[in-house]
Amino acid sequence: MDRVLIVKVTSLGDIVHAQPLVDDLRRNFPGVSIDWAADAAFAEVLRWNPGIDRVLCAPLRRFKSQRGLTDFKRIAASIAELRRVRYDAVIDVHGVYKSAIIAFLARARARYGYRSADLGEKGAAFAYSRRFARPAERNAWEGLRESVGQAFGYSIDTPPRFGLKIPAPAAIPAAARHGAFAILFHATSCDDKKWPLEHWQRLGTQLRAQGLRALLPWGSQAEHAEALAIAEGIPDALVLPRLSVLEIAQHIELASLIVGTDTGFVHLAAALRQPTVMIFTATSRRHFGVSLPGTAVSVGDEGDVPSVGAVADAVASVWRPAATAQAPRTAASSIEV
Structure with a gap:
């Protein structure tokens, strides 16, 4: 097999956890593109994954909400780019209409997808x-x-290798100049997933x-207000400015600890082998949690909001404090990077 196309359209956490497929395929099919x-x-x-030769993308999500002509032209151009080469196999690990359409439009000898019972949208078959x-x-990621x-005739006999290489920042972010820090990812896409x-x-x-x-990141005005409210009750807390995906990833790499709900950035932290605690309240820990002994652990579960003590115990399993704790210095504030 010489050339493969993987189709996984969204979201951040799902795409991150699909990255080990790249290493698996390269190890079992040396020289594959x-x-x-x-x-x-x-x-x-x-x-960020040097094992991926070509990234094919289109503003599908934005076009769905805005229906702009520029985005439509970009989608058309992406189809032309998709069909420029022929694949030995297309692997759709998303299993919905939009991913199935991409798989169908690709020029390929074989198109692999989930059986009907496992598809996210049955019509994708x-x-x-x-x-x-x-x-x-x-677990969804192991599965x-x-x-x-x-599907391709090889067994999984190694731990997942994500292969992500985050570009280094041009300068050390301001937050990293104030000593060791933890990032608390409090924001979620659904209210019932909040802690x-x-x-x-x-x-x-x-x-x-x-x-x-x-450190408290945010991505919307509502999340910013929530971050400020949380910071009011934590000595010396910092509410970050609004950051890009790359900037957040760079902060994750510099952090001593990541604690957050079942969201993409917390999955990214686990993939980067940072000390990580993932909090579950409304989704299945068994199916979607992270578990890397001594590095990443999940706590709580669907319908089971974990206590502060349970999360603190989880923190203790992945991170040890310094011998001398640093005393709080100032009240909660916002910073610029």
């Missing part, structure tokens, strides 16, 4: 000439690797007593 098709919003993340199943009772391995504000404040205060300053 691997392309990846995704929404333009996540193209930058894919370019039209695009595939060969099918594979999701392993039952497996993904196993599914593709079974209570008071819990964040108690955890952040405990971390500060152990020498870690709390």
Whole structure:
């Protein structure tokens, strides 16, 4: 097999956890060229993986909401680029209409996709000439690797290798100049995935007593207001300015600890092998959690909001405080980078 296209369109966490497929395929098919098709919003993340030869992207999400002519032209151009080469195989590990259309439009000898029972949208089945199943009772990320391995005749016998190389910042971010810090990813796409504000404040205060300053990122005005409210109850907390995906990734690499809900950036932190605690309240920890002993751990579960003590115990399993804790210095504030 000489050339493969992987189709995983969204979202950040899913795309991050699909990255080990690149290493798996390269180890089992030496010399294979691997392309990846995704929404333009996540193209930058894919370019952090040097094992991907060509990133194919289009503003599908934005076009769906805005219907702009410029985005339509970019989608048309991306189709032309998609069909410029012929693939030995296309692997759709998304399983919805938009990913199936990409797989169908690609010039390929074989198009692999999930069996009908495992598809996110049943109608996507039209695009595939060969099918594979999701392993039952497996973590979604482990199951993904196993599914593709079974389809292509190889076994999974190594830990996941994500291969992501984050570009270094031109200068050390201001937040990193104030000593060790933890990033608290409090924001989520759904309210039922949130952890209570008071819990964040108690955890952040405990971390500060152990020498870690709390940094609070945000992506919308509502999240900014929430970050400010949380920071009011944590000594010396910092509310970050609005950062790009790359800037957040760079902060993650510089952090001593990451604590957050089941969101893409926390999955990215685990993939980068940073000390990570993922908090679950409304989704399945067994299916979507991270688990790298001594590095990344998940706590809570669907319908089971973890206590501050449970999260603190999880923190203790992945991070140890310095011998001498640094005392709080100032009240909560905002910074610029």
